[in-house]
Amino acid sequence: xxxxxxxxxxxxxxxxxxxxxxxxxxxxxxxxxxxxxxxxxxxxxxxxxxxxxxxxxxxxxxxxxxxxxxxxxxxxxxxxxxxxxxxxxxxxxxxxxxxxxxxxxxxxxxxxxxxxxxxxxxxxxxxxxxxxxxxxxxxxxxxxxxxxxxxxxxxxxxxxxxxxxxxxxxxxxx
Amino acid sequence: xxxxxxxxxxxxxxxxxxxxxxxxxxxxxxxxxxxxxxxxxxxxxxxxxxxxxxxxxxxxxxxxxxxxxxxxxxxxxxxxxxxxxxxxxxxxxxxxxxxxxxxxxxxxxxxxxxxxxxxxxxxxxxxxxxxxxxxxxxxxx
Numbered sequence: 201x202x203x204x205x206x207x208x209x210x211x212x213x214x215x216x217x218x219x220x221x222x223x224x225x226x227x228x229x230x231x232x233x234x235x236x237x238x239x240x241x242x243x244x245x246x247x248x249x250x251x252x253x254x255x256x257x258x259x260x261x262x263x264x265x266x267x268x269x270x271x272x273x274x275x276x277x278x279x280x281x282x283x284x285x286x287x288x289x290x291x292x293x294x295x296x297x298x299x300x301x302x303x304x305x306x307x308x309x310x311x312x313x314x315x316x317x318x319x320x321x322x323x324x325x326x327x328x329x330x331x332x333x334x335x336x337x338x339x340x341x342x343x344x345x346x347x348x349x350x351x352x353x354x355x356x357x358x359x360x361x362x363x364x365x366x367x368x369x370x371x372x373x374x
Numbered sequence: 375x376x377x378x379x380x381x382x383x384x385x386x387x388x389x390x391x392x393x394x395x396x397x398x399x400x401x402x403x404x405x406x407x408x409x410x411x412x413x414x415x416x417x418x419x420x421x422x423x424x425x426x427x428x429x430x431x432x433x434x435x436x437x438x439x440x441x442x443x444x445x446x447x448x449x450x451x452x453x454x455x456x457x458x459x460x461x462x463x464x465x466x467x468x469x470x471x472x473x474x475x476x477x478x479x480x481x482x483x484x485x486x487x488x489x490x491x492x493x494x495x496x497x498x499x500x501x502x503x504x505x506x507x508x509x510x511x512x513x514x515x
Contacts, residue, residue: 290490290507290508290509290510290511291488291489291490291510293509293510293511294510294511297511323504323505324497324504325497325502325506325507325508326497328507328509329507332514332515333509333513333514333515334511334513334514335514336514
């Protein structure tokens with residue numbers, strides 16, 4: 201696959217007297233990916249202390265709104281990005297699975313922090329050793345808790361992936 | 375039926391399992407220990423009897439604390455519930471019951487409080503395997 205260009209190519213008209221552009225050409229996947237990557241509505245599934253870091257990265261100094269990913273929808277049906285922030289226990293695993301299944305396609309999952317990624321230092325009867333045992337995970341954020349820069353890096357990597365992805369709308373092919 | 379309390383009161387009392395309720399009643403009546411702040415257990419796998427049940431009391435009048443310890447066997451890990459005296463025993467005895475398998479005689483409702491229905495075994499006992507998980511959701515990998 202060819203590498204996706206960073207921006208959508210826009211071809212302004214060459215005609216004199218026309219200041220703006222009248223048409224542009226692009227690929228469907230690029231256009232849809234561009235729209236989707238800047239409107240990641242997160243659903244914060246917040247269970248533990250990583251929530252403090254989630255608040256830090258959402259609020260003004262770091263501001264994930266710059267990436268279109270700072271409007272938390274507290275209904276899984278309205279969100280695109282499931283951010284699992286904190287430890288998930290076996291007792292809570294059915295809830296996480298239900299939330300994931302309620303989300304509409306397209307959906308992505310971020311494992312935020314060491315506990316969601318691998319269980320962290322909880323290797324015992326209570327904790328799930330990584331949420332990828334229950335639901336598919338698109339991007340892992342290491343750290344206990346992660347630095348805000350790490351989270352922003354993860355969002356940007358996810359955006360790059362969405363931009364270069366295939367986005368079927370009508371059929372599997374298109 | 376009040377048991378005599380030692381004077382002065384030591385920081386920790388060791389009593390027989392049958393005397394726990396009477397000791398707590400005496401502490402509440404004579405010593406003004408109006409707050410039960412902890413019920414827990416200790417597992418000594420090599421020792422007979424195997425378990426300690428530990429209670430912590432606090433007095434909001436004199437700011438004193440006292441610990442009451444008792445020993446129960448593995449075959450009959452039963453002590454009297456303190457629910458008739460202290461409402462806070464309701465949740466703490468439920469937790470102790472599921473984590474250590476101690477039975478509190480007279481407790482009205484010993485359902486699991488932190489664990490879930492269907493969980494086998496008592497995870498804070500030393501012989502519970504450290505890697506044993508009992509998932510509720512089927513793992514995808």
